[in-house]
Amino acid sequence: MNFSNIGFTEILILLLVFVLFFGARRIPEIGASIGKGIREFKNSLREPRDDEELPPPPPSTPMASRGEGEPKRLNQ
Numbered sequence: 001m002n003f004s005n006i007g008f009t010e011i012l013i014l015l016l017v018f019v020l021f022f023g024a025r026r027i028p029e030i031g032a033s034i035g036k037g038i039r040e041f042k043n044s045l046r047e048p049r050d051d052e053e054l055p056p057p058p059p060s061t062p063m064a065s066r067g068e069g070e071p072k073r074l075n076q
Helices: 008-022 024-044
Strands: none
Touching: 008 024
């Protein structure tokens, strides 16, 4: 199905069906709720949630000063 050839008449018919199905008073409410949901989704992607634990910060001291020395090799 190729949707790139949708014309004005087809869009008008779809809008008419949408109005008949949901009613003229409900359409602004539906649009507002969809917009609110999209905004909340975008905000959740940008900000960490309050109930999530943040990872601990990396240690500021080098490995040798912590007494760990050289890393162990697997072939030894």
